Amino acid sequence: METKTDKFSAQDTAQADLKIKIIGVGGAGTNAVDGLKLDDLGDVRLAAINTDVQALNQSPIAEKLVIGRSVTRGLGAGGEVEIGKAAAEADRNAIARMIGDMDLIILVVGLGGGTGSATAAIVAELAAKTEALVLAFATLPFSFEGARRKRIAEDSIGELRQLVHGLVPLPNDVLLQEGEEDTSVLNAFAVADHWIGRGVNSLCATLLKTGLINQDFSSVRSVFQSRGGKTVFGTGTATGGDYVKDALEDLFICPLLHLGDRPAQLDCILVNVICGADMGMAKINEVMMQVSKRFGSREDIVFGAVIDESRSQSLELCILGKAEMDSLVAPEPNKISKEPEAITTGLGIETEISVDKKAPRPVHRSKLSKKEQAAIDQDEFNFIDADAQRGYFEKTDRNEYKDEDLDVPTFMRRGIKIKIK
Amino acid sequence: MSQSRVIAAIEIGTSKIVVLLGEIIGDSGLNIIGHSVGSSKGVKKGVITDLDKASDCVHAAILRAEENTQTRIDEVYLAQTGQHLIGNFNLGSSNISASDGLVRRADIDAATEDAKRRSLPDDRIYIHHIQNPFSLDGSPVENPLSKEGRQLQIGYWSVHGDSEAVSDSLRVIRGIDLDVSDIIISSIASGTVLLEESEKENGALVIDIGGGTTDYMLYRKGYIVKTGVVPVGGDHITNDLSIGLRISRKNAEGFKLKDGRAYYQSEDREEKVWLIGDFTIGDRQYPLAAITKIIEARVFEIFDIIKEQLVDADLFEPSDIASGVILTGGTSRLTGIEEAAHRRFGLEARASEGSQYVSEELRAPEYSTAIGLLHYALTGQGDNQEQVKSSGLMRRLADLFN
Numbered sequence: 079m080e081t082k083t084d085k086f087s088a089q090d091t092a093q094a095d096l097k098i099k100i101i102g103v104g105g106a107g108t109n110a111v112d113g114l115k116l117d118d119l120g121d122v123r124l125a126a127i128n129t130d131v132q133a134l135n136q137s138p139i140a141e142k143l144v145i146g147r148s149v150t151r152g153l154g155a156g157g158e159v160e161i162g163k164a165a166a167e168a169d170r171n172a173i174a175r176m177i178g179d180m181d182l183i184i185l186v187v188g189l190g191g192g193t194g195s196a197t198a199a200i201v202a203e204l205a206a207k208t209e210a211l212v213l214a215f216a217t218l219p220f221s222f223e224g225a226r227r228k229r230i231a232e233d234s235i236g237e238l239r240q241l242v243h244g245l246v247p248l249p250n251d252v253l254l255q256e257g258e259e260d261t262s263v264l265n266a267f268a269v270a271d272h273w274i275g276r277g278v279n280s281l282c283a284t285l286l287k288t289g290l291i292n293q294d295f296s297s298v299r300s301v302f303q304s305r306g307g308k309t310v311f312g313t314g315t316a317t318g319g320d321y322v323k324d325a326l327e328d329l330f331i332c333p334l335l336h337l338g339d340r341p342a343q344l345d346c347i348l349v350n351v352i353c354g355a356d357m358g359m360a361k362i363n364e365v366m367m368q369v370s371k372r373f374g375s376r377e378d379i380v381f382g383a384v385i386d387e388s389r390s391q392s393l394e395l396c397i398l399g400k401a402e403m404d405s406l407v408a409p410e411p412n413k414i415s416k417e418p419e420a421i422t423t424g425l426g427i428e429t430e431i432s433v434d435k436k437a438p439r440p441v442h443r444s445k446l447s448k449k450e451q452a453a454i455d456q457d458e459f460n461f462i463d464a465d466a467q468r469g470y471f472e473k474t475d476r477n478e479y480k481d482e483d484l485d486v487p488t489f490m491r492r493g494i495k496i497k498i499k
Numbered sequence: 500m501s502q503s504r505v506i507a508a509i510e511i512g513t514s515k516i517v518v519l520l521g522e523i524i525g526d527s528g529l530n531i532i533g534h535s536v537g538s539s540k541g542v543k544k545g546v547i548t549d550l551d552k553a554s555d556c557v558h559a560a561i562l563r564a565e566e567n568t569q570t571r572i573d574e575v576y577l578a579q580t581g582q583h584l585i586g587n588f589n590l591g592s593s594n595i596s597a598s599d600g601l602v603r604r605a606d607i608d609a610a611t612e613d614a615k616r617r618s619l620p621d622d623r624i625y626i627h628h629i630q631n632p633f634s635l636d637g638s639p640v641e642n643p644l645s646k647e648g649r650q651l652q653i654g655y656w657s658v659h660g661d662s663e664a665v666s667d668s669l670r671v672i673r674g675i676d677l678d679v680s681d682i683i684i685s686s687i688a689s690g691t692v693l694l695e696e697s698e699k700e701n702g703a704l705v706i707d708i709g710g711g712t713t714d715y716m717l718y719r720k721g722y723i724v725k726t727g728v729v730p731v732g733g734d735h736i737t738n739d740l741s742i743g744l745r746i747s748r749k750n751a752e753g754f755k756l757k758d759g760r761a762y763y764q765s766e767d768r769e770e771k772v773w774l775i776g777d778f779t780i781g782d783r784q785y786p787l788a789a790i791t792k793i794i795e796a797r798v799f800e801i802f803d804i805i806k807e808q809l810v811d812a813d814l815f816e817p818s819d820i821a822s823g824v825i826l827t828g829g830t831s832r833l834t835g836i837e838e839a840a841h842r843r844f845g846l847e848a849r850a851s852e853g854s855q856y857v858s859e860e861l862r863a864p865e866y867s868t869a870i871g872l873l874h875y876a877l878t879g880q881g882d883n884q885e886q887v888k889s890s891g892l893m894r895r896l897a898d899l900f901n
Binding site for chain 1: 543544546548582729730731734735737739741742743745785786789792793799800
């Protein structure tokens with residue numbers, strides 16, 4: 079074991095050269111990036127793009143770009159997509175400079191407004207011309223913010239999805255369900271930032287931190303090989319008691335995994351575990367087994383585990399998965415009996431650890447049996463670009479009534495919080 | 500027996516397909532001779548989304564009904580629902596032509612024609628013209644013929660639907676080599692048989708909450724003055740529970756039936772309910788409040804939309820709806836739904852006990868639409884004030900196929 083670990087450390091130094099930039103686009107995006115607490119992930123660069131000079135001045139982020147001064151005189155886009163678009167178009171070159179020469183670009187944007195909705199796609203388009211892997215976290219407006227903002231957000235997300243390698247949509251209506259019962263609306267906006275933080279942190283930790291099971295960039299890249307498709311993101315945490323079981327349960331009821339397009343099966347899945355030093359291989363194994371059982375990834379599961387000394391008796395799980403459009407043609411029913419013991423326990427991890435890190439292919443490539451358990455009661459799901467909050471009705475015509483989509487659960491549109499624990 | 504015809508009333512619902520067979524002997528009575536209920540696939544929010552799947556289910560239900568009764572169906576009456584159905588109130592008028600100022604048949608025809616004149620875009624098709632009272636120089640009259648006046652007016656509540664959606668339903672029936680004699684919208688079908696004449700006269704709001712849609716109809720002074728479809732039903736409650744509690748649709752449906760209530764009360768916070776409830780490993784407890792809050796939000800919204808539409812049409816006058824709200828359809832079985840309706844409308848509300856003219860078994864709310872269809876088949880051609888005759892509909896539909 080020791081020798082293997084040594085080899086790992088050597089590899090880690092190489093990883094340190096990885097160039098990662100997190101870019102907040104528009105007002106909400108910049109706010110979210112401001113709030114990122116990247117625990118000692120030294121090398122990650124933060125940047126912000128906005129049309130509003132004043133807002134940008136208040137941001138502690140080092141690298142800032144005001145776009146469209148000639149269009150808005152630095153006063154923001156005022157919720158107008160056309161103005162946001164003109165602003166971004168005017169400063170294409172500056173944007174291109176900002177995103178050049180990166181390995182991983184993470185865009186953070188709040189959709190529904192003028193600047194973010196219009197600019198994100200242009201940033202993504204320029205980023206697509208570089209070698210970088212591009213991921214995006216995009217919040218979607220609350221229903222009560224009105225149909226107009228919602229439409230803008232939807233148009234934008236459709237466009238964005240085609241341009242980036244992975245797009246994580248975060249519907250505010252859904253995230254609201256996670257806060258405390260009396261979460262005010264203002265706090266609710268902060269809830270979204272918190273989720274983005276968890277995602278970004280987990281991703282960066284996987285890449286940059288020395289871990290029990292490390293993942294290099296190429297394996298992350300392998301999860302997000304192609305553009306388009308649907309990205310799934312979920313987290314779960316627990317402390318004390320039976321924290322492994324609790325964290326898994328928390329992950330499985332993560333609201334983002336229970337939207338209409340819930341991931342019965344994913345093509346590629348990146349699982350990151352952050353835990354205390356007391357976690358041990360057996361428990362990690364258990365986590366891996368449960369996660370792969372649940373999401374039955376068809377091809378690749380990439381596991382990463384990071385030790386955080388300060389987190390004994392606790393576990394944080396984060397999954398980022400990808401399902402490609404073309405794989406959805408026939409999720410053929412299969413009756414492979416689950417004999418999970420034979421698949422991942424012990425053995426799986428041995429394979430993982432002994433793999434030569436220089437391999438360009440994913441480090442871990444266990445062909446897990448497709449599990450039907452999770453899919454048993456689910457209707458076939460279909461990955462059209464519609465609003466994911468419609469569940470069962472995803473494939474049907476919109477159910478518009480006075481600017482609301484009646485297929486979206488009423489309690490969500492009204493911001494009624496449901497406590498399920 | 501040679502004079503008897505077997506009529507099938509078919510409702511292609513979102514969750515169920517109901518086939519009811521009636522035998523009409525001579526011109527007089529109708530005996531219900533059999534029925535079959537099958538699960539429905541390929542239908543969402545009352546509209547066929549998968550023609551093949553829907554056809555398979557409908558055909559199976561038809562064959563089963565025929566087999567059970569050892570008969571062959573002669574005619575089909577089909578229910579239609581869906582968001583695409585739109586109603587308009589159209590007023591027609593004519594000036595009395597005769598010099599003595601007495602209304603002639605020609606004046607009535609002219610007013611009627613005027614009311615129905617409004618043409619529709621190519622992709623729309625009229626399904627019903629429901630007659631409302633005549634008025635002569637502004638005062639309502641039952642029968643204007645030979646009365647004196649200067650101007651005659653007549654109103655029609657006209658319902659039209661999307662041609663494609665309507666012809667999809669027809670295609671399903673034609674696929675098994677049967678002909679559809681007429682199409683009746685679900686709200687009218689279920690409403691007509693559930694109410695006594697006196698209730699129609701006093702005014703009543705019939706709400707049929709099914710799996711995928713909620714159909715409603717308002718009777719005022721004995722006339723159908725408004726119908727409507729809210730494309731939301733029990734399926735939505737299930738979907739809301741599934742998303743809100745993060746459980747499968749099947750489990751959500753279980754909760755809805757087992758523990759669901761149409762309104763939330765503060766005691767629900769204290770109570771916990773089991774997801775499965777038979778000591779299965781992995782069973783979980785959920786707060787009852789989570790379930791009732793989710794359902795309440797949805798059910799209240801359905802009622803609020805209906806109320807809003809009545810208010811917008813200037814028809815929500817509690818004194819004109821003295822018989823209150825009558826609930827039917829599968830979702831009317833939901834515990835507490837009468838209370839919820841009472842709270843939202845401020846009217847008396849009750850679940851329908853079903854038509855008094857049929858056997859106990861067929862009084863279940865799921866059958867009200869199909870029974871209404873048979874009722875229509877028997878009386879629809881008659882000349883009475885609630886005539887919902889759709890003259891020419893079938894001919895226009897036939898054109899769609901050519």
